[in-house]
Amino acid sequence: MDTIFWICVKLMQVGANVLGITYQQLNVILFVILHPALTIVLWYQYRRYKRKYQLALEMNK
Numbered sequence: 001m002d003t004i005f006w007i008c009v010k011l012m013q014v015g016a017n018v019l020g021i022t023y024q025q026l027n028v029i030l031f032v033i034l035h036p037a038l039t040i041v042l043w044y045q046y047r048r049y050k051r052k053y054q055l056a057l058e059m060n061k
Contacts, residue, residue, distance in 0.1 A: 009023075012026055012030075
């Protein structure tokens with residue numbers, strides 16, 4: 001598990017260098033902004049799909 005962590009840290013350091021930002025800035029962008037935003041979008045899509053599926057089941061009765 002420790003190896004995976006350090007591989008991810010190295011990838012983020014390389015990504016930060018490519019983007020011209022610091023590791024900390026990339027960390028905030030990924031885990032404070034993008035990850036929660038993606039989670040909210042996927043949760044919303046799941047709820048919408050679930051509602052449509054339930055309506056379809058009710059219409060087929």
